[in-house]
Amino acid sequence: MQNQIFGYENTQKLFRGQLKGLRDVVLTAKKIRWENEFRAAVEADPTLATEYGDVWDRIAEINEAMAEIAPTVVMNNPNLLNPSAHLQMAAQLGQYIQMAGMPEDQRPPNFDQLESGILDPGEMHMDQAVGMLAGRLALAQKWLPADAALIQAVQAGETPEEAASRLIESSRMGDAEYRQSLIDGGPEAMQASTDPLVELVRAMQGEQQSVIGAWQAANASEEVQNERFASALFAVYGTDLPPDATFTLRITDGIVKRYQFNGTYAPAQTTIYGLYGRAEEFDDEMPWTLAPAIDAARDDVDMSAPINFVSTNDITGGNSGSPVIDREARWVGIAFDGNIEAFPNEFLFAAENGRTVSVHSAGITEALRSVYNADELLDELLSGSN
8 A cells, every 4th residue: 555655645745835835925926926027018019919918818718617627527537546446447347348349459558458457456455445435425525516426426314435335335346257247248238237336437427528528628728828828928038938847848957956944954965874864763664664675785885875866957747757967968867756845836936945856876876786786787777888
């Protein structure tokens, strides 16, 4: 469960950091002031005003429309977050049966993977499945209308937990023979199934499909307006402003620099000393427990080797894994996170304390050399380097 727990904690960290930024009156005031200046510059130029003057209102209208239908799109996705295994199985069965009816050359690339997950899903933990479905039902009560399938799935007098237990315990999604019978029966058997989770997924997908066209159209329209906005930005500021961090290929520059933290400074880099030190300071308890291979290598590893470093580069979600190079174009690390102070940069970049966190190439090579004894791999990675 540790990987799942880490995933949730990482997502919570991201959204808490962004929410803190939205609540920062100084940051939002700067953003409002800059936007007003930008908009005034567009409106002051007759050509720009004609071409781009309505872009702000258009984006606002699109986002208001998307906010109306987003709960129906998101909540009815069977794969939302870490889904209930039994609910997800009902959805996967429907997908698999539909794909199986296609000509082999038209099946999507994940067909074989989907098949193996249905035929051999491993243990479907009841407690976990009930907990995840109960969480979805509780969220649905907050965001969906009263006639939504996920709302109707909770009977009068039931809590979301009780409803989830009833639905999963009365479902046959955990029965391999029943799943096989639905596969053998094809779309007709799936459509005729009265399994409560199959029926729930069927209703959820129907509700999602009723708005998916509008959702896709709104997303497409937003992309068009975003491009217009970017064009207006370039028309006013040219190359004076660097492009915002996005999912697209781009280069951002920055410097390795410490930052103020907890009344003192967070260092610009951490070392292997700190890895062992944290484990000792927290009695080697999770999540500070040393991996066995790292624990065993404490007498062999170079404790002074850096592990992570921070820099003033501008990154966003999806940039993890990006290579970090120095001014001589040497690979020196891999970006993988931002500190908590960097998350408000999603709205307005500020380099005071926001930092990109990267794993240091020296830490990677030291681990390969002294912990994992991966000499051949290390030689391959370092071949041709100075």
